[in-house]
Amino acid sequence: MLEITQLCKTYATGDTALREVTFRVPRGQMVGLIGPSGAGKSTLIRCINRLVEPSAGRVRLGDTELTRLHGRGLRQARRRIGMIFQEYALVERLTVMENVLSGRLGYVSFWRSFTRRFPGRDIENAYRLLDRVGLLDHADKRADALSGGQRQRVGIARALAQEPELLLVDEPTASLDPRTSRQIMRLLREVCAERDLPAIVNIHDVPLARRFVDRLVGLRAGRQVFDNAPDALDEAALTAIYGTEEWHTLHADADGVEDAPARPARARPVEVAS
Numbered sequence: 603m604l605e606i607t608q609l610c611k612t613y614a615t616g617d618t619a620l621r622e623v624t625f626r627v628p629r630g631q632m633v634g635l636i637g638p639s640g641a642g643k644s645t646l647i648r649c650i651n652r653l654v655e656p657s658a659g660r661v662r663l664g665d666t667e668l669t670r671l672h673g674r675g676l677r678q679a680r681r682r683i684g685m686i687f688q689e690y691a692l693v694e695r696l697t698v699m700e701n702v703l704s705g706r707l708g709y710v711s712f713w714r715s716f717t718r719r720f721p722g723r724d725i726e727n728a729y730r731l732l733d734r735v736g737l738l739d740h741a742d743k744r745a746d747a748l749s750g751g752q753r754q755r756v757g758i759a760r761a762l763a764q765e766p767e768l769l770l771v772d773e774p775t776a777s778l779d780p781r782t783s784r785q786i787m788r789l790l791r792e793v794c795a796e797r798d799l800p801a802i803v804n805i806h807d808v809p810l811a812r813r814f815v816d817r818l819v820g821l822r823a824g825r826q827v828f829d830n831a832p833d834a835l836d837e838a839a840l841t842a843i844y845g846t847e848e849w850h851t852l853h854a855d856a857d858g859v860e861d862a863p864a865r866p867a868r869a870r871p872v873e874v875a876s
């Protein structure tokens with residue numbers, strides 16, 4: 603369980619990015635974080651892993667209050683948080699397998715990490731993860747030889763190699779075509795369910811979020827203005843999050859006939875584009 607309590611952030615410039623944001627993410631739940639540009643989505647993700655220092659409030663992961671930690675304690679806690687990024691953040695010249703194993707770097711000794719000699723169980727687990735994300739046949743390829751969707755699968759396998767207790771996912775599909783985006787969102791949803799992992803996914807594409815996440819949190823100017831099931835995201839809620847002008851310009855993705863919906867029929871996406 604992740605618990606965010608009255609989280610506030612005002613940058614040194616005076617910009618207030620978060621205003622008393624409070625919500626909990628139970629294990630196994632994937633929360634989509636939506637809101638217009640500048641609403642505070644990235645700041646919230648970064649305050650959770652303390653890449654940005656919150657001005658006030660608390661973040662708790664299981665029994666650990668992350669907002670109290672410093673130095674070694676913070677580094678150890680960060681190992682429990684898997685990060686997945688828009689631009690994949692892979693080491694291009696390393697193989698797929700080496701990139702997945704880099705998720706273990708925080709756990710092995712300095713010498714092992716320096717020589718890249720990982721324990722056998724880490725290597726076996728990395729093969730299992732590559733199989734899970736559909737890349738077993740690509741283990742020895744260099745990362746720069748992969749497609750965008752394949753790279754994101756490596757990013758997911760690397761995050762899972764950490765054996766995280768939480769996934770923070772920042773715009774995972776922003777560089778991908780609609781069909782690959784759906785496949786990545788489906789994979790994220792499946793691995794969260796399989797591993798009982800809480801996840802927060804910062805995502806601009808509202809129809810895609812609505813289709814795949816369990817719950818949506820909407821931010822506007824740092825305030826949490828929506829927190830509900832995707833089905834509850836009606837016109838009034840979209841207006842509260844995006845304002846009257848902006849929400850109907852959000853692009854609806856063209857639903858692919860080749861992809862069966864991952865969510866039950868009652869939660870089918872509602873088109874928001876006219």
Ligand SMILES: Nc1ncnc2c1ncn2[C@@H]1O[C@H](COP(=O)(O)OP(=O)(O)OP(=O)(O)O)[C@@H](O)[C@H]1O
Nearest residue numbers: 613615617618619638639640641642643644645646
């Ligand atoms: N390093 C920083 N220094 C000062 N102000 C910042 C900094 N980072 C973000 N902000 C401000 O905080 C507010 C929230 O920004 P943030 O990047 O968290 O929004 P966002 O919802 O992630 O936007 P986007 O969808 O465009 O990425 C904005 O007003 C932004 O200008």
